[in-house]
Amino acid sequence: MGYSIKTISQKSGLSPYTLRYYEKEGVLPLVARDENGNRCFHDEDIDLISLICCLKDTGMPIAEIKQFVALSKEGGGTLPERRKLLMEHKQEIDRKIEFFQQFSKKIDHKIAYFSSLENETSSQPQQQAEEEAN
Amino acid sequence: MGYSIKTISQKSGLSPYTLRYYEKEGVLPLVARDENGNRCFHDEDIDLISLICCLKDTGMPIAEIKQFVALSKEGGGTLPERRKLLMEHKQEIDRKIEFFQQFSKKIDHKIAYFSSLENETSSQPQQQAEEEAN
């Protein structure tokens, strides 16, 4: 029979507002309707929504996801193009991972530095150290 | 003598508009001025801007950075609070790294799947496979 918008909202973590917005914007392909005109999602929709969430959550802009979904609708002939899009995005993700790892370390050093300053001032409370403890 | 807004813009990758906006919003502390009223950045500013960029680029919202900067201005007494903020943010970053790594793998699988479909259809061009190649 298919799933209601509410069910899909719960499964995907996207609000019903967002799901309708995505369909309107072409981020989701047109969803099937039941006899009352209500959206009726199927398992393929769930698969695609899961991929869309993955792309979105790793920073792909909505406009680009839309492009990917449009290619999907065009069929198998667009597979190389879609694969290229994914490969480019994967590179982006891997670049971000590296970047985040660097910054995680940098923040760690800052935390350690703050700790050392805290110990210093607590053992020598009269001294007002720290001029550049940003 | 200090650095002009243009120099800092180039060093930081933030536009002069953004730097002024950040100062106005309290994301940067008030910057020193020269005799003509022009901004005159110093090395401490560069250090702080570097940290701010690091926080921003790892997803800390401007409002939170602002809070951090406000605490910095209050002095050494706020060190534990600042350290707490950084530790929470670091956890966020590490969570994101894990998440991104998962999604990088997922996209890899999708890419491999697309490749296999492409090979299939090119060796059997008469067959229109692919119904769910999302």
Add this chain to the structure above:
DNA sequence: GTAAACCTTAGAGGTTACTAGAAGGCAATA
């Protein structure tokens, strides 16, 4: 001495991605 290349401010405008409200339809339940 004037034009280019900077800088300043205040405030408006833009982009992205939702998010909510209003008005109404259908269906099951008390």
Add this chain to the structure above:
DNA sequence: TATTGCCTTCTAGTAACCTCTAAGGTTTAC
């Protein structure tokens, strides 16, 4: 049969984060 609860569309509003324009001041280069 009326209330509850879900759905629909259309359109307007919001939040975050810039980005630009207008109007004007100063300094340097020809």
